[in-house]
Amino acid sequence: MTATEYALRADGLGKRYRRTWALRDCSLSVPTGSVTALVGPNGAGKSTFLRLAVGLLAPTTGSVEVLGESPATNTPQVLSRIGFLAQDHPLYKHFTVAELLRLGRSCNLRFDQGLAERRLAQLEIPLDRKAGALSGGQQAQVALALALAKRPDLLVLDEPMASLDPVARLEFLQALMSAVAADGMTVLFSSHVVPELERVCDHLIVLNHSRVALAGDIDSLVGEHRLLVGPRTNADLDKAGTVVEATHSERHTTLLVRDGGASAAPGWQASPVGLEDLVLAYLRRPARQTALVEVPA
Amino acid sequence: MTWLTWRQHRAEMYTLGLLVAVIGAFLLAVGLPMHSLFPGGAGQCVGITVTDTCSNAIRQLAEDHGYASKMLSLFSLVPFLIGAFFGAPLVARELELGTWQFAWTQSVPRMRWLAVKLTALGALTAALAGVFAAVVTWYRQPMDQLNGRFTTDAFDVEGLVPAGYALFAFAAATAAGAVLRRSLPALAIALGAFLALRVVVAGWLRPNFQEPHRLMAVVAADDKTVDPGGSRMATGNHLDWVITSGYADSSGRALSFPEAAQMYVAAQREGVQYSAYLHERGVQQWVEYQPADRFWTFQLVETAIFTGLAAALLALVVWRIKRRVF
Numbered sequence: 001m002t003a004t005e006y007a008l009r010a011d012g013l014g015k016r017y018r019r020t021w022a023l024r025d026c027s028l029s030v031p032t033g034s035v036t037a038l039v040g041p042n043g044a045g046k047s048t049f050l051r052l053a054v055g056l057l058a059p060t061t062g063s064v065e066v067l068g069e070s071p072a073t074n075t076p077q078v079l080s081r082i083g084f085l086a087q088d089h090p091l092y093k094h095f096t097v098a099e100l101l102r103l104g105r106s107c108n109l110r111f112d113q114g115l116a117e118r119r120l121a122q123l124e125i126p127l128d129r130k131a132g133a134l135s136g137g138q139q140a141q142v143a144l145a146l147a148l149a150k151r152p153d154l155l156v157l158d159e160p161m162a163s164l165d166p167v168a169r170l171e172f173l174q175a176l177m178s179a180v181a182a183d184g185m186t187v188l189f190s191s192h193v194v195p196e197l198e199r200v201c202d203h204l205i206v207l208n209h210s211r212v213a214l215a216g217d218i219d220s221l222v223g224e225h226r227l228l229v230g231p232r233t234n235a236d237l238d239k240a241g242t243v244v245e246a247t248h249s250e251r252h253t254t255l256l257v258r259d260g261g262a263s264a265a266p267g268w269q270a271s272p273v274g275l276e277d278l279v280l281a282y283l284r285r286p287a288r289q290t291a292l293v294e295v296p297a
Numbered sequence: 298m299t300w301l302t303w304r305q306h307r308a309e310m311y312t313l314g315l316l317v318a319v320i321g322a323f324l325l326a327v328g329l330p331m332h333s334l335f336p337g338g339a340g341q342c343v344g345i346t347v348t349d350t351c352s353n354a355i356r357q358l359a360e361d362h363g364y365a366s367k368m369l370s371l372f373s374l375v376p377f378l379i380g381a382f383f384g385a386p387l388v389a390r391e392l393e394l395g396t397w398q399f400a401w402t403q404s405v406p407r408m409r410w411l412a413v414k415l416t417a418l419g420a421l422t423a424a425l426a427g428v429f430a431a432v433v434t435w436y437r438q439p440m441d442q443l444n445g446r447f448t449t450d451a452f453d454v455e456g457l458v459p460a461g462y463a464l465f466a467f468a469a470a471t472a473a474g475a476v477l478r479r480s481l482p483a484l485a486i487a488l489g490a491f492l493a494l495r496v497v498v499a500g501w502l503r504p505n506f507q508e509p510h511r512l513m514a515v516v517a518a519d520d521k522t523v524d525p526g527g528s529r530m531a532t533g534n535h536l537d538w539v540i541t542s543g544y545a546d547s548s549g550r551a552l553s554f555p556e557a558a559q560m561y562v563a564a565q566r567e568g569v570q571y572s573a574y575l576h577e578r579g580v581q582q583w584v585e586y587q588p589a590d591r592f593w594t595f596q597l598v599e600t601a602i603f604t605g606l607a608a609a610l611l612a613l614v615v616w617r618i619k620r621r622v623f
Contacts, residue, residue: 054402058620074406086398092305093394099304106300107403143399150404 004068007032007154007186008053012062015048021210022048026062028205028215030188035180037197038190039279040207046190047087049207050158053188054084067153080109083152083185087159089143093132097142100131104146116149119175137168141175148179155180157189161196173200194276206279209287218275225278228255230268245281256281298405298413306418309382317425320375321432328436331362339439343535358439365440369450372433376426376459377491380466383418385483388614389474411618415611419467426463430455446592447538449499456596461603466491468607468614475614498602504540506598507591513545513583518576525554525561525571528582536589547579 006029013026023045030036040046051057052064055071055078063070069078091100097120105111120127125138134142140160147155160176161169177200180187191197197204204221206214214221225244232253242259256273273281303310334354335342342351391397401407434455441451452458469490474483512532522529528542544552552560564574587595 051398056398056401074408076404076406079402079406080404082402084398084402086395086402088395090395090399092396092399095304103301103304104403107298107405109404 005032006030007034008064008066008188010049010052010062010064013049013052013059013064014061015045015052015057016060023052023207024210026207026212028212030186030203030205032186033184034203035187035201036189036203036205037201038188038205038207039192039194039197039283040190040213041192041283044207045210046207047158050084050156050188050190053154054082054156055079056084076109080150081153083147083150083155085140085143085147085155085157085160088163089140089160091131091139091143091146094130096128096130097125097134098127100142100146101127101149104149108150110151112149112151115151116145119145119148123171123175135168137164137171140164140168140172144172144175144179148183151183152185154186154188157187159190159192161191161193169196176200194279198275204275204279206282208283208285213282213285214279222273222275222278224260225256225258225273227271227273227277228257228268229253229271230255230265245284298410299417302414302417306383306386309386310421313379313382313425316375316378317429320372320429324432324436327362331358331436331439334358335439339442343443355443358443362440365437366448366450369433369437369454372429373449373453373462373495375429375454376463377466377488379425379429380422380463380468381470381484381487381491383422384467384470385474385480385487387414387418387471387474388618389478389480389483392475392478393480407618408615411615415471415614419464419611422463422467423460426460430457430459433459442536445536445538445589447536447587447589447595452503452592452595453495453499456593457600458596458603461600461607462491462495464607465494465603465610468610472610472614475617494603494606498599502602503595503599504587506595507587509540509585509587511583511585513549513581515547515579515581516544516572516575518570518573520572520576523572523575523582525557527554527557528584530582530584532584532586532588534589538587538589540585540587542582542584544575545581545583547581549581551583552580 008030010026010028013023014021015023026045026049038046038049048057052059053066053071055066055074058072064072066078067081069075071078071082092103095103101113101116104116105113117127120142123138123141125134125141131139131142140163144157144160147157157176161172164172173196176187179185198218202218204214204216204218205212229252232248232251234248242257244256244258246256247254256278334357335351339354342348342355347355388397391400400410437446437451437455441455444451446452446455453462466487470483470487473486473490474480477483477486510532512530514530516523522531528544530542532539544557546552560574560578560580561571564571567574569577
């Protein structure tokens with residue numbers, strides 16, 4: 001595992017605010033060139049993880065490395081390689097768009113002003129307008145253009161579409177994806193909306209109760225899990241420790257198992273599981289169980 | 298970074314620059330006629346026997362410029378305004394609006410971001426307060442020569458201390474903003490801290506920056522200045538800062554006001570001059586004072602106190618932002 005193989009690696013990463021842990025024992029890696037979604041309910045530690053990744057926070061325990069360097073060192077070199085779009089895409093609202101571009105130029109080692117201007121021109125966002133006078137979707141686009149103009153190797157976005165209406169969401173996603181396709185950068189973004197992920201992501205991290213519940217390549221994760229439906233039973237079915245979730249109806253018991261596709265016991269029917277159901281099953285698990293799931297780094 | 302600092306804080310720069318300019322222009326406009334009352338300088342009009350021109354000028358000064366003292370007391374808040382309006386939004390506005398996440402993920406490390414802002418705005422704070430103090434110092438020249446520079450309407454708005462006050466207000470507002478994450482409450486906290494420190498320093502510490510001089514002598518039999526309300530013993534220089542004065546009996550024990558008043562009643566009953574009565578009994582009067590030539594020493598000490606505390610508060614801001622507690 002070299003630094004070039006992974007854009008981001010976290011090892012035992014934890015962050016505590018006073019007495020509460022916002023994030024614990026977080027060990028995972030984000031492959032270079034991947035588009036990784038960070039999923040979890042509100043308060044699961046998504047923003048904390050992303051802020052640790054871009055060096056806005058320093059870890060309480062463990063370490064995080066981005067592009068082979070610790071973002072907590074806050075050197076211009078490491079900062080210049082990370083683009084960050086914070087939640088609600090905060091911008092200086094009384095700056096005009098042109099002034100925001102000037103800010104980007106004066107505060108960055110490399111800043112592709114031409115790229116930003118072309119993107120904004122395509123979206124018909126006037127440069128002389130104050131940022132605060134733009135629509136929410138336009139502000140998000142300006143923030144994205146500023147982050148992309150840094151030509152980052154890793155682009156980190158915290159709930160980039162949470163505050164956008166459906167049309168703006170789609171436009172934003174399109175803008176993001178076309179930039180990824182053009183530049184091939186690594187993208188890590190958080191979301192609590194699962195359906196829209198499948199189209200754009202190839203990797204997934206599920207955070208729940210401040211811990212990593214699931215992480216990996218989406219195709220293999222979906223392949224490793226399946227649903228087993230059989231006669232209703234209350235017996236302890238989890239002898240092999242592979243059952244993620246068991247649900248019971250009047251006559252049937254449905255199991256979500258992570259067994260890599262071994263042959264089902266007689267009387268049980270196997271079927272593949274969708275990404276959304278898979279994620280939801282992990283999010284429904286109570287705190288103590290979350291900790292027990294072994295996560296391959 | 299320099300451009301960003303200018304762009305983000307130019308509204309404060311314009312407003313505070315304008316404030317100082319208006320105050321300067323006003324003091325110049327009312328100061329020129331005042332200065333012209335004393336063509337040879339007010340220093341010539343000092344002493345018990347002065348020329349008619351002088352006594353006319355002094356009367357004119359009291360009549361036409363008597364408001365100066367109240368006005369200057371009000372002006373002692375100007376250093377606060379300068380410092381606090383630069384300091385309060387410095388960190389608080391970024392935290393309020395969430396823009397700290399934007400500002401600190403450009404390629405400028407946040408410690409450099411903070412260093413540039415603190416240096417630029419701190420320097421501007423000190424410079425504006427310095428200009429303000431220079432204008433006031435010029436304006437007060439005739440009054441300083443007549444009344445000394447140790448009264449609060451002089452000492453607190455002249456020389457170096459306004460810059461020190463302004464730097465303290467700047468640091469207090471910045472630190473309060475970094476802790477409270479809101480500009481307006483930060484401004485209020487900074488004002489409270491500023492007033493408290495000013496009162497403590499001016500009221501309790503300043504009179505003792507250096508050991509006061511003390512004069513003590515038996516009351517002269519024909520001293521017309523004595524009265525039971527208190528001694529008005531002269532120090533030999535009317536520009537000195539008299540801190541306390543009073544009477545003491547022949548053994549040197551200080552006399553309380555009732556004791557002095559009793560003696561006054563007794564003197565009246567006996568039909569003798571109060572001063573003669575005191576003289577007869579060997580009563581002494583004493584005065585504690587700070588000589589006028591200690592003005593700059595005191596200015597330096599007071600500036601050092603406020604600047605030192607400002608530095609400590611700014612260190613707190615640096616520590617907080619370095620630790621990334623947000």
